[in-house]
Amino acid sequence: MSGLGNVVRAELFKVVRKRRTYVLAGLWWILLPALVLFVGRLIHVNLGGSFVDETGGIRLVVQEIASPYGIARLTLIGPAYASPTFYVIVVALLAALLVGEERGHAMWKTVLVAQPRRWAVMAGKVCVAMLALGGLMLGAGAAGALFGALGTTFLPTDWSGDWAGLAWLYAMQWAFCLAAVLFAFLMVFLFKNVALGVVTVFFLPALLEGLYTLYRATVGFEPVNRLNVLFQGLRLQQRLEAIPQYFFTSNLYAPARSPVGDVVRAVNTGGGEIPQDALGQLLGAGITLPHAAAVMAGYAVVFGALLFWRFSRQDVE
Amino acid sequence: MDHAIVARSLTKRYGRAAAVDDVTFEIEAGEIVGFLGPNGAGKTTTLRMLAGLVRPTRGSGEVLGERVPGDSLREVGTMIEEPSFYPYMTGRDNLRHAALLHGGVPGERVEEVLAFVKMEAASLKRVRAYSQGMRQRLALARALLWRPRVLLLDEPANGLDPVGIAEIRENLRAVAKEGVTVLVSSHNLAEIEKLVDRILAIEKGRLVFDGPLHRLLARAEMLTYRYALRASDPETLTRALRELGLSPERKDELVEVEVGAERADALVSELVRAGVEVIEARRESDDLEDAYLRLVQADARPA
Structure with missing residues (x-):
């Protein structure tokens, strides 16, 4: 364990000396909450008391998005959207810093002489990536609350909200990102070109899932008639159609996207449930957190096993 | 006598080409051995295998009585090929990072090795601003950081001017006096001649000479x-x-x-x-x- 501890201390020493860490923190801690606060202010000033606010719904919308709780929740939700998502950007950049840089600066030979226990080196780097990600997420949540507190001085918002539930979702999202970290480390380690590794982390899962969706929409999975008994036994068609439940991205962001349903329900004056279609999945419907946790644990095991196996056998040239 | 370094039939193949072919030698504790060979002869690959960075295709290496890779590598300091550092960190921070990574290195040891290679003032600059000579000296400081019992040095005087070469030579002599086993490769043969007692010569991956310096000269005679x-x-x-x-x-x-x-x-x-x-x-x-x-x-x- 001492080897692991040494690597964690050394890599934290490195991470805090890298400007990239502070750029990410600035984007997540300041830019996103400030933008949300600005939008909340715009909504309040322009729509509050107008014809669209006949039922007083604007106050509710502003409370949902620009209160301390609302902004803290959006700093969890926001990075789970767009492509590549901010979570993946952070994870890929941490992988580039902790793994890609060793290749880029020919540092593996130095690192592995200073600490010859390879499992400790890689495990320490994974720990540091998770700690850095945790620090960034914690900071984002705290910054969101602080900006929301600032907003209470000029917006009709207060501190109410399910803070314990939100903290649990932050913790879950952080834990789910372990699979993304291992995937990013694996890609950046496998590709000799760090930039190519990072781009792969950004787009490969979404590309594979997009190709699947395209195939399913255009060709579809027909029942197989040959060897009918066997394929019926395997229930191949149903299994192929169930693949989206195991998609990397939709499961990875399940904790962060799950509050979106609450927001939509809260601001949806028409009421009703979120549909179970593709849009519904994007809004966090259809995948339960226990299911997503099991799927992400599976991904983490696979990516972790590949990463550690490859790293333990890799010649350092 | 205890063997500090042992190579037993070390072989490394890349496809059908043998970079190192059945190399066997033993180095006693406290010896300073020169590793000679033209570029591409297999010196660096041999050193990498002994440092646990490259897996042999066949054979094995031992350091301080333990098969490589193993915990005995924690008592090895290396300079292999071009010195590499994190360019955005200062020289001192690079050493502190290496010390943390290794563990068990007291903070004052960083200052000691910096003083040893005369880099105290320059160590406050970022490494990206260093000259080749400064990098070489900092790499030697890093190799000495955890008081290694074995040093594996690959072309330590590479790219240095005559003054820098003399400084490195003096530093290595001082290290050797403390009983550290040194295996040093170089293409600057005059430098090895002034430093080592024994020569290992490698050509096309095969060891062609292993013996005292005077015997190499006599054989050549x-x-x-x-x-x-x-x-x-x-x-x-x-x-x-x-x-x-x-x-x-x-x-x-x-x-x-x-x-x-x-x-x-x-x-x-x-x-x-x-x-x-x-x-x-x-x-x-x-x-x-x-x-x-x-x-x-x-x-x-x-x-």
């Missing part, structure tokens, strides 16, 4: 020297050399000839006795580099 001779009458000179049983080659005014080491010293006097007016006689210098090259060339000739 048993080979041939090449002379470049000038005489008032080149024809007479050529004829006289043939009469002495040699095979001269005429190159304009010069006549070149290879002569066995046992009669090399007497060649000119023999020519004078044969009536040749010798104006100029140049013999290859007999430093380690020439000795090594002659050795390798002799071993490369078909039997």
